[in-house]
Amino acid sequence: MEKALNVPTMAECQAQGKLPEVLFWVGCAGSFDDRAKKITKAFAKLLQASGVSFAVLGAEEGCTGDPAKRSGNEFLFQMQAMMNIEVLNGYGVGQIVTTCPHCFNTLKNEYPGLGGSYQVMHHTQFLKNLMDSGRLKVSGGSFRGKKITYHDPCYLGRANGEYEAPRALLSALESELIEMKRCKTRGLCCGAGGAQMFKEPEKGNKDINIERSEEAIETGASFVATGCPFCNTMMTDGVTAKGAESKVAVMDVAELIAKAADL
Amino acid sequence: MGAWPSLSNVIFALIFGAGVGYFTFNMRRLVALIKKGRPVGPVAHKKERWRNVLYIALGQSKLVKRPVSGLMHVLVYLGFVIINIEVLEIVIDGLFGTHRIFQFIGPAYGVLIGLFEVLAVLVFFAVVIFWLRRNALKLKRFWSPEMSGWPKKDANLILYFEMVLMGLFLMMNASDLSFQQLNQGNWISGSIYSMIQDWPQAQLHLIERICWWTHIVGILGFLNYLYFSKHLHILLAFPNVYYGRVTPAGQFENLDSVTEQVKLMMDPAADPYAAQPEGTVPEKFGASDVTDLTQVQLLNAMTCTECGRCTSECPANQTGKLLSPRKIMMDTRDRLMALPKEGESKQLLDDYISRDELWACTTCNACVEACPVSIDPVSIIMAMRQYLVMEQSAAPSELNVTMSNIENNAAPWPFNQQDRGNWINE
Numbered sequence: 001m002e003k004a005l006n007v008p009t010m011a012e013c014q015a016q017g018k019l020p021e022v023l024f025w026v027g028c029a030g031s032f033d034d035r036a037k038k039i040t041k042a043f044a045k046l047l048q049a050s051g052v053s054f055a056v057l058g059a060e061e062g063c064t065g066d067p068a069k070r071s072g073n074e075f076l077f078q079m080q081a082m083m084n085i086e087v088l089n090g091y092g093v094g095q096i097v098t099t100c101p102h103c104f105n106t107l108k109n110e111y112p113g114l115g116g117s118y119q120v121m122h123h124t125q126f127l128k129n130l131m132d133s134g135r136l137k138v139s140g141g142s143f144r145g146k147k148i149t150y151h152d153p154c155y156l157g158r159a160n161g162e163y164e165a166p167r168a169l170l171s172a173l174e175s176e177l178i179e180m181k182r183c184k185t186r187g188l189c190c191g192a193g194g195a196q197m198f199k200e201p202e203k204g205n206k207d208i209n210i211e212r213s214e215e216a217i218e219t220g221a222s223f224v225a226t227g228c229p230f231c232n233t234m235m236t237d238g239v240t241a242k243g244a245e246s247k248v249a250v251m252d253v254a255e256l257i258a259k260a261a262d263l
Numbered sequence: 264m265g266a267w268p269s270l271s272n273v274i275f276a277l278i279f280g281a282g283v284g285y286f287t288f289n290m291r292r293l294v295a296l297i298k299k300g301r302p303v304g305p306v307a308h309k310k311e312r313w314r315n316v317l318y319i320a321l322g323q324s325k326l327v328k329r330p331v332s333g334l335m336h337v338l339v340y341l342g343f344v345i346i347n348i349e350v351l352e353i354v355i356d357g358l359f360g361t362h363r364i365f366q367f368i369g370p371a372y373g374v375l376i377g378l379f380e381v382l383a384v385l386v387f388f389a390v391v392i393f394w395l396r397r398n399a400l401k402l403k404r405f406w407s408p409e410m411s412g413w414p415k416k417d418a419n420l421i422l423y424f425e426m427v428l429m430g431l432f433l434m435m436n437a438s439d440l441s442f443q444q445l446n447q448g449n450w451i452s453g454s455i456y457s458m459i460q461d462w463p464q465a466q467l468h469l470i471e472r473i474c475w476w477t478h479i480v481g482i483l484g485f486l487n488y489l490y491f492s493k494h495l496h497i498l499l500a501f502p503n504v505y506y507g508r509v510t511p512a513g514q515f516e517n518l519d520s521v522t523e524q525v526k527l528m529m530d531p532a533a534d535p536y537a538a539q540p541e542g543t544v545p546e547k548f549g550a551s552d553v554t555d556l557t558q559v560q561l562l563n564a565m566t567c568t569e570c571g572r573c574t575s576e577c578p579a580n581q582t583g584k585l586l587s588p589r590k591i592m593m594d595t596r597d598r599l600m601a602l603p604k605e606g607e608s609k610q611l612l613d614d615y616i617s618r619d620e621l622w623a624c625t626t627c628n629a630c631v632e633a634c635p636v637s638i639d640p641v642s643i644i645m646a647m648r649q650y651l652v653m654e655q656s657a658a659p660s661e662l663n664v665t666m667s668n669i670e671n672n673a674a675p676w677p678f679n680q681q682d683r684g685n686w687i688n689e
Contacts, residue, residue: 004687004688004689005687005688007684007687009684026683026686028673028674028676030686031674031678031682031683031684031685031686032674032676032678032682032683037686037689040686041686044687056684056687057683058683058684058687059680059681059682059684061673061683062673062674062680063669063673063674063675065669067665067666067669067675068665068666068669069515070515070626070645071648071652071658071662071665072549072645072647072649072650072651072652072653072658073649073653073658074517074518074521074548074649074653075521075525075653076666076669076670078518078521078522079525079528079529079670080669080673082526082529083673105511105513105514108511109510109511109513109514110514110515110517113517114517114522154513154625154626154627154628154629155513158512158513158627158628158629158631158632159511159512159513159514159628160511160512161511185632186576186629186632186633188578188581188629189578189625189627189629191578191625193625193626193627194624194625194626194627195662195665196625197675198661198662198664198665199659199661199662199665200659200661201582201584202584202585202586202619202622202623203583203584203585203619204579204583204584204585204623205582205583206582206583207582208578208579208581208582208625210582211581211582212578
């Protein structure tokens with residue numbers, strides 16, 4: 001067991017009469033998926049290293065309702081949304097950062113209509129701001145000169161128009177950023193969106209994550225960077241299925257920066 | 264010039280009146296069909312919408328993202344619009360028995376017609392290339408299953424129409440003796456004329472008249488063909504872009520009817536046994552037929568010109584799944600057009616769009632991004648999923664498990680909500 005992180009919950013903060021700068025919305029994958037938990041920790045360490053005061057909801061956090069909504073279950077989505085909004089408004093939360101583009105999209109775009117308006121940022125946007133303001137130092141470390149390709153999560157890219165923040169962070173790693181043929185507005189989905197993560201794909205001649213992983217491997221990059229825990233799972237599975245896991249590592253942008261800084 | 268009106272003026276007026284009249288009749292039918300959808304209420308962001316019309320519709324900014332077909336499309340579009348200024352002159356000439364009435368503007372007339380002629384040639388060759396791309400190069404997106412039969416024939420007919428119309432325009436100018444003798448603006452037709460100038464005058468005049476008449480009748484025919492064709496996009500692209508999405512693509516609409524119910528459920532003061540007020544009809548959730556869709560979604564369907572850029576970008580389609588966003592739009596249109604005939608004997612779900620197609624979507628918005636005229640196939644897929652889940656409880660079984668997990672422990676997997684913070688100390 002590594003050294004425990006000292007991350008407070010909102011309830012603890014409130015008991016001490018403190019309101020943190022930002023709420024870190026961890027999300028279901030970030031809380032429970034073993035691979036995604038590493039992304040959560042890497043990001044928490046980066047926040048701590050930058051001196052950001054933040055807290056999590058812990059047991060008071062619940063699924064945003066994104067997979068329910070995209071499955072067509074608007075009831076369940078709105079139930080989840082209203083319960084979360086009650087908690088968030090109760091703490092007077094103003095700013096939210098999350099490592100999941102699905103949570104990011106739902107909180108940012110679909111909660112305001114139900115009474116929950118916050119300033120919501122994806123962690124790559126937040127980290128870029130920290131870097132630009134000098135609070136976070138990003139340097140290459142072991143990634144200097146390494147080839148990295150970036151996979152655009154649909155719910156960060158096309159859904160919300162953010163293509164540059166993750167790329168700016170990767171460039172600051174002094175790495176060689178290689179684009180896949182299908183990138184940015186034309187980026188190919190990893191196959192997990194729209195609640196596909198939780199079901200078997202429909203019948204076809206190939207799985208989408210294989211198609212995307214092949215494209216990533218073709219670039220010759222040693223690292224596939226993502227900004228989404230679900231893309232991470234899909235790409236990791238795809239790279240493994242192609243037997244390329246010894247040559248290509250799938251990592252979140254936050255993990256790369258944290259590792260470069262030896263956090 | 265004989266006395267006005269001559270027999271040919273009367274015949275022209277009748278043909279012209281019939282052409283415009285039948286077109287108007289069909290446009291009213293079209294509006295009535297679109298109004299079968301749910302109203303959308305007043306639209307916000309008017310300034311941004313007009314900006315979109317300017318850039319996306321008029322400026323074709325999204326079309327040129329694929330430079331080859333995009334630039335050729337701009338050419339055909341500009342050519343066709345500009346050359347149709349000539350139609351105004353033809354109509355005036357036809358109704359009043361004049362000949363090239365606009366010649367009174369002087370040398371500028373020659374420049375104008377010369378420009379039309381150059382455009383006509385460019386349009387002609389662009390259309391030939393379009394035909395080759397479709398039929399000889401067999402680009403994948405033109406050979407999907409939904410493109411067999413009428414859609415394929417329709418696409419080629421449009422191209423033939425345009426080739427013939429451009430050819431007639433040039434021939435009409437080439438055989439017009441007085442125009443050729445003036446030698447102003449016959450930039451292209453002059454060289455055709457040099458090949459036929461030795462023909463008897465009467466014969467040239469006959470050719471000119473035949474071309475003139477076939478050209479204008481062809482244009483009226485083309486106008487009336489629109490309603491029955493995917494080519495309707497030349498009109499509907501503009502309103503469709505205006506009504507297109509101006510919010511982030513990831514923002515899916517929250518159903519107000521559900522909000523009411525959820526608020527009631529969460530309100531401790533609400534009486535769970537209270538009877539619904541008399542006469543209230545419970546609202547249907549989601550869409551099983553075109554009448555459940557919004558008017559904007561139906562306008563989307565009528566606007567689609569089957570270019571297939573959506574389908575070629577769709578991750579599900581690229582990996583061999585049944586889903587094709589273009590087919591979603593075509594099915595919606597076909598069902599809407601058949602609505603008066605089929606009535607309720609059929610519906611959009613199952614009779615047109617299968618459940619396998621709906622469940623293959625990753626909601627990645629690649630299709631929405633790719634559409635040059637702001638059509639949103641994802642919104643229709645979502646509305647139909649909502650019907651399947653909320654009205655029929657017919658989600659794929661794994662998703663039912665996911666949803667009951669969210670309901671029971673606020674995560675898509677069966678983990679205890681109390682353990683959400685465990686990662687901190689692991």
